[in-house]
Amino acid sequence: xxxxxxxxxxxxxxxxxxxxxxxxxxxxxxxxxxxxxxxxxxxxxxxxxxxxxxxxxxxxxxxxxxxxxxxxxxxxxxxxxxxxxxxxxxxxxxxxxxxxxxxxxxxxxxxxxxxxxxxxxxxxxxxxxxxxxxxxxxxxxxxxxxxxxxxxxxxx
Amino acid sequence: xxxxxxxxxxxxxxxxxxxxxxxxxxxxxxxxxxxxxxxxxxxxxxxxxxxxxxxxxxxxxxxxxxxxxxxxxxxxxxxxxxxxxxxxxxxxxxxxxxxxxxxxxxxxxxxxxxxxxxxxxxxxxxxxxxxxxxxxxxxxxxxxxxxxxxxxxxxxxxxxxxxxxxxxxxxxxxxxxxxxxxxxxxxxxxxxxxx
Numbered sequence: 001x002x003x004x005x006x007x008x009x010x011x012x013x014x015x016x017x018x019x020x021x022x023x024x025x026x027x028x029x030x031x032x033x034x035x036x037x038x039x040x041x042x043x044x045x046x047x048x049x050x051x052x053x054x055x056x057x058x059x060x061x062x063x064x065x066x067x068x069x070x071x072x073x074x075x076x077x078x079x080x081x082x083x084x085x086x087x088x089x090x091x092x093x094x095x096x097x098x099x100x101x102x103x104x105x106x107x108x109x110x111x112x113x114x115x116x117x118x119x120x121x122x123x124x125x126x127x128x129x130x131x132x133x134x135x136x137x138x139x140x141x142x143x144x145x146x147x148x149x150x151x152x153x154x155x156x
Numbered sequence: 157x158x159x160x161x162x163x164x165x166x167x168x169x170x171x172x173x174x175x176x177x178x179x180x181x182x183x184x185x186x187x188x189x190x191x192x193x194x195x196x197x198x199x200x201x202x203x204x205x206x207x208x209x210x211x212x213x214x215x216x217x218x219x220x221x222x223x224x225x226x227x228x229x230x231x232x233x234x235x236x237x238x239x240x241x242x243x244x245x246x247x248x249x250x251x252x253x254x255x256x257x258x259x260x261x262x263x264x265x266x267x268x269x270x271x272x273x274x275x276x277x278x279x280x281x282x283x284x285x286x287x288x289x290x291x292x293x294x295x296x297x298x299x300x301x302x303x304x305x306x307x308x309x310x311x312x313x314x315x316x317x318x319x320x321x322x323x324x325x326x327x328x329x330x331x332x333x334x335x336x337x338x339x340x341x342x343x344x345x346x347x348x349x350x351x
């Protein structure tokens with residue numbers, strides 16, 4: 001058992017660098033502030049080939065090209081908005097991992113609030129019904145009533 | 157004793173509530189089955205997101221010709237003021253679906269549909285060998301070895317085909333190989349519509 005745990009730990013330790021190493025270190029910008037900006041932007045952009053990965057996480061060719069474009073634009077002095085607009089103009093809303101709030105996406109964005117509100121309403125309704133049921137239960141017999149019942153039972 | 161205690165027999169409305177999770181699961185199952193069916197028949201495509209360029213002209217670009225193909229290169233200027241709608245097809249010799257769709261491109265060319273090719277991220281010699289082997293249906297071929305023009309088009313990958321109307325506006329994008337079904341169901345009506 002302990003051995004299996006050690007093997008698991010070893011596997012996890014070996015797996016982590018693989019995740020972080022996607023993207024050749026040579027791709028990274030020299031300037032750490034610019035690189036941090038590029039990575040932050042890249043994490044907002046969907047890799048259109050693998051779809052549920054951002055371009056920072058993906059090993060696809062297209063993702064690598066987009067990473068390079070993001071870095072080129074940032075080095076050339078483009079603002080974050082300009083870089084995002086460049087990609088959005090070409091790939092549409094779908095490229096944004098956080099889609100903009102619009103009429104078409106409002107249900108998507110409102111879903112957590114709807115689910116939470118709905119759950120709270122359900123709990124409220126259940127508690128109210130339980131309270132109503134408790135109110136309908138006959139009250140316990142008083143000492144006087146119990147004595148009378150005993151008397152009736154005894155005397156027939 | 158005809159009165160039931162609340163604990164032993166829930167009211168009919170509450171018993172209905174017990175079936176709710178089952179109902180949700182059945183509905184979700186039916187939904188997923190529908191998606192799977194659609195994937196098989198081709199009616200549903202999870203990657204079928206419309207191009208951001210639909211209804212817009214293609215980006216400005218100039219691509220050099222493919223040496224040895226005896227066709228001119230391709231530029232955005234070639235996609236303006238056309239006599240009839242054209243197809244721009246991105247292809248690569250290393251892409252297996254491109255081989256699969258190639259007979260349909262040849263067929264379209266025989267029908268007189270102007271086809272313009274972009275060799276995407278491919279060594280010119282390999283593109284040339286590909287066209288020698290399978291035939292060249294293209295009137296013009298542009299070489300996009302770095303794949304940067306393709307990104308301006310919002311390309312996902314190869315093969316990908318765009319329909320450009322006579323006024324030079326992108327009207328349709330097909331990401332993936334052309335098939336007989338796509339030709340009949342999508343392309344033919346579109347070519348008629350924008351003729």
